[in-house]
Amino acid sequence: MSEPPPADERFVTQAELATFLKMTPTHEEATSALLSEVLDAALEQVELRVGPLVSASQTYVVYPNGRNLVLPATHLVSVGTVTDPHGNVVDADLIDTNLLSGIVTVPSTVAGKWTVQATTREHGASLKQAVKIIAAHLWESQRGRAGGGARAGAYTAAADADPTPKMGFALPRRALELIKPFTVPGPH
Numbered sequence: 001m002s003e004p005p006p007a008d009e010r011f012v013t014q015a016e017l018a019t020f021l022k023m024t025p026t027h028e029e030a031t032s033a034l035l036s037e038v039l040d041a042a043l044e045q046v047e048l049r050v051g052p053l054v055s056a057s058q059t060y061v062v063y064p065n066g067r068n069l070v071l072p073a074t075h076l077v078s079v080g081t082v083t084d085p086h087g088n089v090v091d092a093d094l095i096d097t098n099l100l101s102g103i104v105t106v107p108s109t110v111a112g113k114w115t116v117q118a119t120t121r122e123h124g125a126s127l128k129q130a131v132k133i134i135a136a137h138l139w140e141s142q143r144g145r146a147g148g149g150a151r152a153g154a155y156t157a158a159a160d161a162d163p164t165p166k167m168g169f170a171l172p173r174r175a176l177e178l179i180k181p182f183t184v185p186g187p188h
Helices: 014-020 025-030 032-050 125-143 149-160 173-182
Strands: 057-062 068-070 076-083 096-098 103-105 114-120
Touching: 014 032, 014 125, 032 125, 032 173, 125 173
Parallel strands: none
Antiparallel strands: 057 114, 068 103, 076 114, 096 103
């Protein structure tokens, strides 16, 4: 007797993606490894742009901009310990935090690396949908539907509301629109 597989705890599960793709259970089982790989790639692309998708405690190392410490994260739940480059913890009563923008203002700064502990929020429906759209795009691309010809042009036009055929693995614009409000500073 074999043990049941571990629960899928990803932000979007493989079962959710399979439902989005309208797969039958038999088809999902037959393509499980590839479907999981496509889902992981989509999750990675969204996390690259917005940071952690689930609420998590993060340590950020930043340089001051005046009295501000600008974190590469927005929509924070809380900011914990702020430590200056010399290892001194800044008194929490002296910190002013804008959780929405991810900016922590301290009374004074010294040059060097500051460490900030912060908790990110769990993202919701918009980013779940973006992950599914990206994963579906990658899935269809590997299946050959986004290649050349009239069928690809029709697929691309329906997907992006743009009649020009697209090639390659660029992220669909409708997914990027969903991600845009949550995008954090950094290389994308």
